[in-house]
Amino acid sequence: MRRLSTVALILSLLSAGPVQADQDDPRLDGLFDRLEAADSRRQAQAIAARIWSIWFQHPSGYVEALLRQGREALQDDDLTGALIAFDDAVRKAPDFAEAWNARATVNYQIGNYQRALADIRRTLTLEPRHFGALSGRGLCYLALDQPQMALEAFEASLQIHPHQPGVKFRVRALKSELDARDL
Numbered sequence: 001m002r003r004l005s006t007v008a009l010i011l012s013l014l015s016a017g018p019v020q021a022d023q024d025d026p027r028l029d030g031l032f033d034r035l036e037a038a039d040s041r042r043q044a045q046a047i048a049a050r051i052w053s054i055w056f057q058h059p060s061g062y063v064e065a066l067l068r069q070g071r072e073a074l075q076d077d078d079l080t081g082a083l084i085a086f087d088d089a090v091r092k093a094p095d096f097a098e099a100w101n102a103r104a105t106v107n108y109q110i111g112n113y114q115r116a117l118a119d120i121r122r123t124l125t126l127e128p129r130h131f132g133a134l135s136g137r138g139l140c141y142l143a144l145d146q147p148q149m150a151l152e153a154f155e156a157s158l159q160i161h162p163h164q165p166g167v168k169f170r171v172r173a174l175k176s177e178l179d180a181r182d183l
Helices: 002-015 027-037 041-055 061-075 079-092 097-109 113-126 131-143 147-160 165-182
Strands: none
Touching: 027 041, 027 147, 041 097, 061 079, 061 097, 079 097, 097 113, 097 131, 113 131, 131 147, 131 165, 147 165
16 A cells, blocks of 8 residues: 555656646636635535635645645544645645645644644735635634634634635534623
């Protein structure tokens, strides 16, 4: 199995051509405009998927391969392997927002919320419209029992991508919780 992933990594490096990368891609502005104006959840999900596919692109085939390797490790519940791959991606491409966001995801999953928040800050510095990172910030604040901060993060995510049912649910639940605390 290890040999197959090494072969896949080498093939992806050899086949990778020049591509516009992640947060600097000129297509993103139009996609974000369309996302905000989307009439339906289905339409918004299709646009968001295109945004994610652009975010995952990097001019270096090696960095893209590291992201793929980390995502595969996550799917296999190999958090250590995912963290190693994403750490390497961050080192190789410190201006690549998605590498930071991916590492934030693993840090959140292993319970290292402060590190996840630091990675999210870096992601948002590079791509302030990263609705996934904003949602992740909300999840970190929930885990840290900071519901007001979580609410603000989720609401910021919805301002960018208003058709996120899970995030909408969390906003409603947090507003109810905070209102109940105020009584």
